[in-house]
Amino acid sequence: MRALAIASTGMLAQQTNVEVISNNIANMNTTAYNRRVPEFSDLLYQNQRRVGATSSDIGTIVPTGIQLGLGVKTTSVYRITEQGSLNNTNNSLDLAVQGKGYFKIQLPSGEYAYTRDGTFQLSAQGQIVNAEGYPVQPGISINQLATGVTINSSGQVQQKLDGTVTPQTVGQLTLAIFPNEAGLEALGNNLFMATPASGNAADSVPGNAGYGTILQGYLETSNVNVVTEITDLISAQRAYEMNSKVIQASDEMLSTINQMK
Numbered sequence: 080m081r082a083l084a085i086a087s088t089g090m091l092a093q094q095t096n097v098e099v100i101s102n103n104i105a106n107m108n109t110t111a112y113n114r115r116v117p118e119f120s121d122l123l124y125q126n127q128r129r130v131g132a133t134s135s136d137i138g139t140i141v142p143t144g145i146q147l148g149l150g151v152k153t154t155s156v157y158r159i160t161e162q163g164s165l166n167n168t169n170n171s172l173d174l175a176v177q178g179k180g181y182f183k184i185q186l187p188s189g190e191y192a193y194t195r196d197g198t199f200q201l202s203a204q205g206q207i208v209n210a211e212g213y214p215v216q217p218g219i220s221i222n223q224l225a226t227g228v229t230i231n232s233s234g235q236v237q238q239k240l241d242g243t244v245t246p247q248t249v250g251q252l253t254l255a256i257f258p259n260e261a262g263l264e265a266l267g268n269n270l271f272m273a274t275p276a277s278g279n280a281a282d283s284v285p286g287n288a289g290y291g292t293i294l295q296g297y298l299e300t301s302n303v304n305v306v307t308e309i310t311d312l313i314s315a316q317r318a319y320e321m322n323s324k325v326i327q328a329s330d331e332m333l334s335t336i337n338q339m340k
Contacts, residue, residue, distance in 0.1 A: 080329050080333060082326075082328075082329040083329045084149070086323070086326045087150075088152065089319075090319055092119055092152065093316075099117045108301060110198055110269065111163060115158055116156070118157060119152065120154045121148055121152075122149040122151060123149055125149065126146055128141060128145040129144050158261055158263075160260050161302050162178070163299045164299070165294060168297065169296050171228045173198060173295070173298050175298055176197065176254065178291025180255065180290050181257075182195070182196075182254065183216040183253065183254075186213060192213075193255055193263065193272075193280065194271065196209070199215060217253065218250075219250030221236075226241055227246075230293060231293070232286060233286045236251065255280035
């Protein structure tokens with residue numbers, strides 16, 4: 080009985096759906112987190128009577144045929160990259176991207192990762208680093224005697240020293256964009272890696288055409304909508320229960336057949 084296998088694929092799909100929703104809810108307070116949405120597609124069909132086949136010697140055609148589906152499968156879990164809200168922190172090294180773009184981070188391996196989490200700090204050497212201590216690219220260092228740091232919307236970093244009137248420019252932050260943001264590979268710690276699916280990163284100064292701008296003293300919040308997630312969770316739970324009912328009904332039908340004499 081195909082219904083048993085078909086319903087089991089439905090239960091597995093809804094299980095994946097709930098796992099994605101639970102991850103979204105768990106990260107509702109994660110800085111710059113993009114909610115995930117699972118995507119499903121139907122499986123192959125078995126043709127018991129092929130549509131369009133000839134049904135007689137005079138050339139009549141079967142108008143619809145008989146195609147029986149074999150269930151559902153998960154095809155992807157993609158990220159919704161809409162802008163999250165901006166939260167004022169009043170921390171001079173907290174940066175938010177308004178629009179498109181990712182900060183570039185150098186990993187210990189020498190490879191580059193990308194993030195929209197602008198929770199930056201200073202290392203012991205005065206270099207701007209992320210929460211894991213990985214340097215933000217291009218490398219920018221702040222004098223330990225600086226009394227203030229200013230980062231404008233175009234990513235220019237300036238420091239103020241005692242006894243000086245004019246701030247000193249110490250570096251220029253850049254942003255990276257990708258042809259396909261959904262193709263980035265999540266590494267954890269709010270970091271992403273470029274893949275063949277995402278395409279190569281294109282770096283430029285914030286504010287250029289196609290690039291966002293930087294807002295100092297703010298952080299981008301998660302774009303998770305709790306109401307939507309709870310609604311989706313209830314829907315997934317009901318779908319899971321209905322698929323389980325199909326399995327129960329199929330089992331009862333098989334029991335009826337087994338009891339026939």
